[in-house]
Amino acid sequence: MRRSQEAEYSEFVTANLVPLRRFGYLVCGDWHRAEDAVQTVFVKLYVDWNRANRRSPVAYAQRMVVNALNDVHRRAWFQREQLKEELPETFAPLDSDASDRRIVVLDALAKLPTRRRATLVLRFWADHSVEQTAEIMGCSAATVKSQTSRGLKSLRELLPNPLHESLEGITP
Structure with missing residues (x-):
């Protein structure tokens, strides 16, 4: 070089x-x-x-x-430690503090399958278009759209009501 x-x-x-x-x-x-x-x-x-x-x-x-x-x-799927489904401690109910909401959203995001999580991060955090996301992930635009739709649906199911409502305006 x-x-x-x-x-x-x-x-x-x-x-x-x-x-x-x-x-x-x-x-x-x-x-x-x-x-x-x-x-x-x-x-x-x-x-x-x-x-x-x-x-x-x-x-x-x-x-x-x-x-x-x-x-x-x-x-390395077989080399990782076995994680428990439930944490030993639970989150307190959400208040208006943004950091609490961020923790809950990140926790819900972590529960999504890798491909859906990557799609949502590329689309909404990195602000890539469907076509750019498809190119980055090496898949079709239709796959990106379906993964985005399924990922948002899963997030809505995982998030408590106050945050769930904030996702209502987001469409794939």
């Missing part, structure tokens, strides 16, 4: 490390797995920087994060 390309790559990593980690967390619900996936992506991205730089590097990296998280999930 030439020095100018290395400088571009370094700038990209510096500018996108935190957003990609946050994106990875929203996709998988685990900061450690997100961190590992982003590290893996940055190593692979260094090798493929010319290809990534010809496209939209952020979208390319987001797709790589989704793929890395799916690969880890597929490869």
